[in-house]
Amino acid sequence: MPAHPLQRVCYVEDDEDIRKIVRMSLERIGKLTVEVVGDPLLAIEAIKAFKPELVMLDWMMPGMDGPTLYRKMREVPEVCDLPVVFITAKASEKELNELRALGAAGTISKPFSPKDLPQQLRAIWEGLP
Amino acid sequence: MSSPSAANEAPAPAPQDAARAEDARQRSDPQRVLADRVEQLYSQMPLGIVFTLVIGAIATYELWDNRTRELVLFWWGLVLLVTAARTALWLGYRKSEDRVGQAKQWLRWLGISALANGANWGFAGAVFFPSHTDEQQVFLAFLLAGIASAGIPTYAASWPMFAMYAAAVVLPFAYVLANFGNPLFVEIAVLVPLFYLANVGIAYRLNQVFHSGYRLRHAYGRLTEDYTTLNKRLERQLVELEEAKRQVEASGRKLALFTERAPIAVLELDSQGRIQRINHAAENLFGWPSNEVAEKNPSVKILIRPEYHEEFDTQWRELMASRVPLAHLRVRNPRRDGLEVVCEWNVTPLVNPEGEVVGVIAQGQDITRQMEADQLKKEFTSTLSHELRTPLTSIIGSLQLINSGVLGDVEKDIAELTGVAERNGQRLLDLINDILDIEKIESGKLAMVPEVLALDELVNESLVLNRGFAERFQVRFQVSGNLLPVKVSADRKRLVQIMTNLLSNAAKFSPQGEAVEVEMEDLGERVRVSVLDRGPGIPDSFRSRIFGRFAQADSSATRQKGGTGLGLAICKRLIELMDGRIGFNNRDQGGTAFFFELPKHAAP
Numbered sequence: 001m002p003a004h005p006l007q008r009v010c011y012v013e014d015d016e017d018i019r020k021i022v023r024m025s026l027e028r029i030g031k032l033t034v035e036v037v038g039d040p041l042l043a044i045e046a047i048k049a050f051k052p053e054l055v056m057l058d059w060m061m062p063g064m065d066g067p068t069l070y071r072k073m074r075e076v077p078e079v080c081d082l083p084v085v086f087i088t089a090k091a092s093e094k095e096l097n098e099l100r101a102l103g104a105a106g107t108i109s110k111p112f113s114p115k116d117l118p119q120q121l122r123a124i125w126e127g128l129p
Numbered sequence: 130m131s132s133p134s135a136a137n138e139a140p141a142p143a144p145q146d147a148a149r150a151e152d153a154r155q156r157s158d159p160q161r162v163l164a165d166r167v168e169q170l171y172s173q174m175p176l177g178i179v180f181t182l183v184i185g186a187i188a189t190y191e192l193w194d195n196r197t198r199e200l201v202l203f204w205w206g207l208v209l210l211v212t213a214a215r216t217a218l219w220l221g222y223r224k225s226e227d228r229v230g231q232a233k234q235w236l237r238w239l240g241i242s243a244l245a246n247g248a249n250w251g252f253a254g255a256v257f258f259p260s261h262t263d264e265q266q267v268f269l270a271f272l273l274a275g276i277a278s279a280g281i282p283t284y285a286a287s288w289p290m291f292a293m294y295a296a297a298v299v300l301p302f303a304y305v306l307a308n309f310g311n312p313l314f315v316e317i318a319v320l321v322p323l324f325y326l327a328n329v330g331i332a333y334r335l336n337q338v339f340h341s342g343y344r345l346r347h348a349y350g351r352l353t354e355d356y357t358t359l360n361k362r363l364e365r366q367l368v369e370l371e372e373a374k375r376q377v378e379a380s381g382r383k384l385a386l387f388t389e390r391a392p393i394a395v396l397e398l399d400s401q402g403r404i405q406r407i408n409h410a411a412e413n414l415f416g417w418p419s420n421e422v423a424e425k426n427p428s429v430k431i432l433i434r435p436e437y438h439e440e441f442d443t444q445w446r447e448l449m450a451s452r453v454p455l456a457h458l459r460v461r462n463p464r465r466d467g468l469e470v471v472c473e474w475n476v477t478p479l480v481n482p483e484g485e486v487v488g489v490i491a492q493g494q495d496i497t498r499q500m501e502a503d504q505l506k507k508e509f510t511s512t513l514s515h516e517l518r519t520p521l522t523s524i525i526g527s528l529q530l531i532n533s534g535v536l537g538d539v540e541k542d543i544a545e546l547t548g549v550a551e552r553n554g555q556r557l558l559d560l561i562n563d564i565l566d567i568e569k570i571e572s573g574k575l576a577m578v579p580e581v582l583a584l585d586e587l588v589n590e591s592l593v594l595n596r597g598f599a600e601r602f603q604v605r606f607q608v609s610g611n612l613l614p615v616k617v618s619a620d621r622k623r624l625v626q627i628m629t630n631l632l633s634n635a636a637k638f639s640p641q642g643e644a645v646e647v648e649m650e651d652l653g654e655r656v657r658v659s660v661l662d663r664g665p666g667i668p669d670s671f672r673s674r675i676f677g678r679f680a681q682a683d684s685s686a687t688r689q690k691g692g693t694g695l696g697l698a699i700c701k702r703l704i705e706l707m708d709g710r711i712g713f714n715n716r717d718q719g720g721t722a723f724f725f726e727l728p729k730h731a732a733p
Contacts, residue, residue, distance in 0.1 A: 015519055015523070017520075017523035017527075018519070018522055018523055018526070021522075021523060021526040021527055021530065022526075024530055024536075025526070025530060028530075028535045028536070029533070029535050060515060089514055089515050089518045089519065094576070110518060110519070110522055111518055111521055111522035111525060111526070111558060112522070112526075113525075113526070113529055114526045114529050114530050114533075115529050115530075115533050
């Protein structure tokens with residue numbers, strides 16, 4: 001369990017409305033500092049600049065999907081150690097197992113409840129080594 | 130000099146003949162041979178009886194004089210008596226029903242009668258010879274010689290019988306001759322036994338001839354019988370063979386018809402992979418005319434894309450070696466016009482009794498459209514999954530944020546409407562999730578993740594998780610009796626889903642303020658969990674449909690209380706995937722008891 005509570009979160013998501021809701025949920029309910037990114041191709045630069053403690057990735061995005069972005073992150077020294085949580089609508093066992101095999105810190109299935117989202121995220125954070 | 134092998138073969142027929150003769154001998158049944166001899170002996174009797182009476186009458190007349198009148202009469206009486214007895218014996222034999230089984234008995238009686246007959250003549254010779262004139266003595270001597278000789282053909286079938294009979298005729302006479310006091314008569318008396326022995330010898334030889342004759346006759350009869358049986362059997366087999374041939378021909382015609390009219394493509398290939406014949410469906414599907422194929426026998430590779438020819442050659446070699454039929458091979462087949470169809474093939478090598486592959490039958494079904502439909506369904510499911518859920522996430526999320534109050538207070542009327550919008554958004558989401566579940570279950574894509582879990586703990590967990598339903602519908606969830614510490618092997622997430630379904634249904638349909646009870650029962654090898662409500666019960670008309678899709682007893686309830694009508698259908702399929710079953714009963718005091726049963730986990 002990390003030494004301090006979760007503070008800074010970055011979310012990569014192509015859907016603008018969901019970005020808004022997540023930001024509102026995490027800021028208003030979760031009292032977190034949030035950065036959202038709409039274009040996965042710009043994500044790594046944005047993460048480097050924002051320096052979050054945890055990254056949330058959408059699974060299906062145009063241009064580059066979540067797992068691909070995750071692999072790219074692994075190759076960049078500044079961001080390669082960041083814990084990653086996938087937000088996915090494809091919740092089949094097989095795909096969740098694939099994500100875990102990739103080294104994901106956790107998964108949150110879509111649709112999620114904005115009321116519960118900060119709590120879900122904190123639970124994953126507290127479960128980290 | 131012949132070769133060694135010929136030398137070895139040459140003697141072979143001789144033992145074979147001997148064996149055949151031995152076989153024939155064994156085929157003659159000794160009892161039947163005996164019966165035949167007895168039959169032969171008895172068949173001579175009537176002639177013998179007549180002969181005895183005629184000769185007896187002549188003798189009585191010749192020997193008649195006043196001195197010995199009583200004695201001659203006595204003798205004649207004896208002749209009549211013995212003859213009557215013989216006649217009776219003959220009649221008895223004729224009427225007998227078991228001449229074969231009792232042959233020995235009849236032979237014995239005949240022996241006694243022969244002895245009595247012979248003794249009669251012997252009596253005549255011994256008693257009348259001394260007392261009568263010379264002429265009469267000559268007559269008697271001739272008579273006895275004739276009588277004795279006549280016995281040979283009569284008793285030829287049994288030489289001991291002849292020996293007995295002739296001895297009775299001539300030996301008393303020989304004794305009288307020897308003691309007559311005339312040297313000539315003594316010489317004759319010595320000669321009589323010699324003649325007797327010669328006659329017995331002849332009778333013996335005749336007897337042997339008769340005996341082997343009968344035996345051969347029987348053996349032949351047996352062989353004929355066997356032959357007839359064999360012939361009959363052959364005839365029957367021939368009839369059966371013809372019938373079988375007719376059936377084979379009929380099924381051949383049927384098969385040809387099936388092949389020709391079958392909606393699937395059928396190709397007949399030789400062991401080299403050349404097409405020998407194709408049916409109508411294949412002609413239509415691939416565009417190659419059947420008569421052209423039958424003439425030119427092109428390789429089956431005309432139906433395979435060139436880049437796969439090498440792979441095909443390998444597979445074909447494996448098929449020829451293993452001879453194991455291949456099923457459900459999906460292949461993209463080019464048509465003559467260059468377009469492609471996707472076919473599912475069943476390939477069956479035809480192997481003759483010698484183990485050689487004589488041909489291959491390939492049956493192909495055009496699944497192009499089915500593949501397209503499958504693809505479409507996959508795309509549709511994926512669309513439901515992503516494209517519908519993403520906007521719903523935004524809608525429900527926004528409403529939840531407004532309704533949670535973190536954005537500040539909302540006017541009462543607006544709050545009511547955003548509440549309506551959120552609930553209905555949730556309903557739409559539930560429906561999508563349920564449809565996806567059903568689709569996954571029915572396409573076999575839903576993988577169970579079974580684990581050994583404590584069922585009582587899972588029931589408690591579900592009660593806590595679903596407290597929201599109880600609050601919303603103002604009912605109480607309570608445990609009736611004790612929860613049993615039973616372990617089952619089940620998918621935790623799916624079992625919670627089933628419990629949630631049963632609990633939420635019970636909550637929805639219970640009157641406000643009532644209790645929804647949960648109980649566990651031990652059924653031996655299975656365990657049952659029941660959820661009991663005090664609702665309106667299940668109408669009879671609905672009982673059979675309750676586990677069907679989109680099943681709701683009262684469609685107005687859907688609008689009031691939510692629910693998709695898919696919940697129980699999903700529960701039923703899920704519990705069956707866990708080897709369990711689901712059901713319900715009406716409760717005595719009103720309400721319904723829904724239950725599911727699972728096999729207990731056997732501790733290893």
